[in-house]
Amino acid sequence: MGLFGGRKTVFVDADILVIGGGMAGCGATYEARHWGRDLKIVCVEKANIERSGAVAQGLYAINCYMGMQWDENQPEDHVRYARNDLMGLVREDLGYDIARHVDGTVHKFEEWGLPIMKDPKTGRYQREGKWQIMIHGESYKPIVAEAARKAATEVYNRIMVTHLLMDKSKANRVAGAVGFNVRTGDYHVFRAKAVIIGAGGASHIFKPRSVGEGMGRTWYAPWSSGSAYALPIQVGAKMMQMENRIVLARFKDGYGPVGAYFLHLKTYTQNGYGDEYESKWKEHTRALVGDYIDHHPTPTCLRNHAFLQEVAAGRGPIRMVTKEAFQDPHKETVGWENFLGMTIGQAVVWASQNIDPKHINPELTTSEPYVMGSHATCSGAWASGPEDCAPADYQWGYNRMMTVDGLFGAGDTIGGSAHKFSSGAFTEGRIAAKAAVKYVMEKGRDQPEVSEKEYRDLEKVIYQPLENYRVGRNEIVAGTVSPSYLLPIHGLQRLEKIMDEYVGGISSNYMTNGKLLERGLELLTMLKEDMNSMGAEDLHQLQRTWELNHRILASESVTHHTLFRQETRWPGYYYRGDHVKLDDENWHCFTLSRYDRHSGKWAMEKAPVHHIID
Numbered sequence: 001m002g003l004f005g006g007r008k009t010v011f012v013d014a015d016i017l018v019i020g021g022g023m024a025g026c027g028a029t030y031e032a033r034h035w036g037r038d039l040k041i042v043c044v045e046k047a048n049i050e051r052s053g054a055v056a057q058g059l060y061a062i063n064c065y066m067g068m069q070w071d072e073n074q075p076e077d078h079v080r081y082a083r084n085d086l087m088g089l090v091r092e093d094l095g096y097d098i099a100r101h102v103d104g105t106v107h108k109f110e111e112w113g114l115p116i117m118k119d120p121k122t123g124r125y126q127r128e129g130k131w132q133i134m135i136h137g138e139s140y141k142p143i144v145a146e147a148a149r150k151a152a153t154e155v156y157n158r159i160m161v162t163h164l165l166m167d168k169s170k171a172n173r174v175a176g177a178v179g180f181n182v183r184t185g186d187y188h189v190f191r192a193k194a195v196i197i198g199a200g201g202a203s204h205i206f207k208p209r210s211v212g213e214g215m216g217r218t219w220y221a222p223w224s225s226g227s228a229y230a231l232p233i234q235v236g237a238k239m240m241q242m243e244n245r246i247v248l249a250r251f252k253d254g255y256g257p258v259g260a261y262f263l264h265l266k267t268y269t270q271n272g273y274g275d276e277y278e279s280k281w282k283e284h285t286r287a288l289v290g291d292y293i294d295h296h297p298t299p300t301c302l303r304n305h306a307f308l309q310e311v312a313a314g315r316g317p318i319r320m321v322t323k324e325a326f327q328d329p330h331k332e333t334v335g336w337e338n339f340l341g342m343t344i345g346q347a348v349v350w351a352s353q354n355i356d357p358k359h360i361n362p363e364l365t366t367s368e369p370y371v372m373g374s375h376a377t378c379s380g381a382w383a384s385g386p387e388d389c390a391p392a393d394y395q396w397g398y399n400r401m402m403t404v405d406g407l408f409g410a411g412d413t414i415g416g417s418a419h420k421f422s423s424g425a426f427t428e429g430r431i432a433a434k435a436a437v438k439y440v441m442e443k444g445r446d447q448p449e450v451s452e453k454e455y456r457d458l459e460k461v462i463y464q465p466l467e468n469y470r471v472g473r474n475e476i477v478a479g480t481v482s483p484s485y486l487l488p489i490h491g492l493q494r495l496e497k498i499m500d501e502y503v504g505g506i507s508s509n510y511m512t513n514g515k516l517l518e519r520g521l522e523l524l525t526m527l528k529e530d531m532n533s534m535g536a537e538d539l540h541q542l543q544r545t546w547e548l549n550h551r552i553l554a555s556e557s558v559t560h561h562t563l564f565r566q567e568t569r570w571p572g573y574y575y576r577g578d579h580v581k582l583d584d585e586n587w588h589c590f591t592l593s594r595y596d597r598h599s600g601k602w603a604m605e606k607a608p609v610h611h612i613i614d
């Protein structure tokens with residue numbers, strides 16, 4: 001904080017405010033400049049866009065590329081693929097919209113300097129799988145960030161956005177956002193005509209497998225704190241399919257990805273006794289989900305289901321058979337480079353545990369659940385679709401606009417469009433920005449106005465944890481336990497425990513039921529009450545406090561959705577013990593929620609799933 005604890009209020013006016021400078025945020029910032037040459041485009045990021053978000057460490061593959069220039073795949077094929085993997089429930093209009101534009105995005109990445117591997121025989125991009133192309137992607141994020149930096153009027157790094165601001169006169173129209181600088185403590189008030197949220201998914205809402213010495217390590221980025229959901233939820237935006245959390249089979253203890261291993265190195269899994277196991281669970285799975293088990297490729301959740309059943313039957317650990325592939329020196333190199341370019345921690349874990357995959361088949365495990373809209377699941381905000389192909393039910397204005405006027409989203413933020421990954425998230429940012437520019441232009445002089453009372457009231461709430469700590473600290477002479485405040489780490493561990501035990505985390509083997517979910521909601525309500533007693537020692541802890549607030553709201557949403565959907569749609573991601581089967585007759589639909597911040601109540605409803613691709 002500034003000299004003598006004083007803090008400035010910094011006012012920023014923008015035509016378009018992009019919250020979160022990850023893949024989607026960079027895409028939005030870049031594209032907003034293209035369509036809005038004279039507009040003021042501001043990007044605000046809690047870290048530094050140079051190395052922020054889930055791609056911070058780099059990636060080894062771009063997982064969404066059609067290859068239309070070589071007639072490899074068409075957008076319709078990708079919609080069918082995502083629909084199949086999500087057991088039928090995707091917004092096909094949104095997925096199609098991304099798929100038809102994603103190749104152009106990837107070509108731009110290459111133009112900006114991203115090295116994409118080429119097949120020496122065909123000259124085409126080197127495929128890792130049907131949808132994935134291989135890259136030397138350690139610097140993927142800085143390359144993408146450069147484009148956003150050059151396009152933006154201003155980039156504000158190190159600002160944690162905590163709340164959106166609403167228009168003084170129109171209750172359902174966004175007018176900006178507030179947050180604080182995590183280094184100086186300055187209070188930032190952003191006034192904007194349109195806001196695009198690209199603030200990533202949510203990790204650390206369920207208790208992670210890595211605790212104790214491994215604490216903090218997760219598969220999804222540990223800094224993905226659910227702001228993408230909490231910010232719109234707070235202002236009453238409808239959310240969709242928040243129950244659709246993801247559980248991933250990954251290399252044990254380092255959460256190293258398996259995609260390149262399965263697809264490119266052609267490794268495969270077996271149980272602790274060296275046997276193939278997936279096929280053994282086919283009939284058992286059919287009894288739960290019917291013929292979804294015969295679909296090709298097998299939906300990810302059902303593969304997880306076989307994994308979990310095999311371990312529960314006492315035949316673990318599940319191992320990845322690497323010993324054969326690693327005899328080929330080229331494959332061995334690819335196997336290691338895969339981690340060195342994106343998950344160095346896995347290589348370190350193997351080294352520390354004497355695992356050389358040439359001689360030992362490494363163990364896999366299933367992760368704790370995460371919530372996100374861009375990977376193999378699609379929780380997120382309910383958004384208006386593209387004018388030319390979205391059914392009437394899915395259209396109420398501008399493309400990717402949420403149910404709040406002027407509020408747009410992309411990437412993990414937007415629900416219903418799974419399998420967009422890094423390239424699709426950037427593409428969706430571009431789509432959202434184009435629509436947001438149109439929105440701003442068409443509104444003309446009709447601009448939102450922020451209320452001074454609103455942002456001053458929020459200022460008090462935002463900084464209160466520093467005050468709670470300053471006063472409460474006097475009551476104790478040592479240690480961290482105080483009778484009058486709770487530290488963010490305590491709150492986080494309590495949240496993770498509630499979600500783990502009541503909402504289907506690892507310790508219950510992903511099992512929950514109506515009774516557990518109801519109790520989980522009661523405990524979450526108590527935790528929310530206690531958030532008024534948070535104590536933050538410094539600005540870093542203040543950021544942790546607000547991240548926790550966002551995680552709690554996202555978790556509450558997940559719990560309500562899980563309670564509402566009375567079936568087990570995605571065995572392997574979670575199970576409703578009281579509704580163990582998939583029920584297409586009653587639940588081939590989306591679940592939607594709306595939070596009322598004044599009453600604290602959640603309203604749930606169903607929305608139809610329209611299939612627009614055969």
Ligand SMILES: Cc1cc2nc3c(=O)[nH]c(=O)nc-3n(C[C@H](O)[C@H](O)[C@H](O)COP(=O)(O)OP(=O)(O)OC[C@H]3O[C@@H](n4cnc5c(N)ncnc54)[C@H](O)[C@@H]3O)c2cc1C
Nearest residue numbers: 020022023024046052053054063161199200411412421422
């Ligand atoms: C381990 C892992 C492996 C992956 N592998 C691949 C792969 O191989 N290929 C592929 O194509 N994709 C991969 N993905 C998926 C890809 O990374 C995501 O789809 C993509 O990053 C999502 O983009 P996003 O913009 O929604 O979120 P992010 O890129 O995560 O960006 C979110 C941004 O918002 C910022 N932010 C969050 N909260 C706030 C706040 N309150 N205020 C201000 N800023 C905030 C964050 O700091 C971050 O910069 C992988 C993801 C992970 C985690």
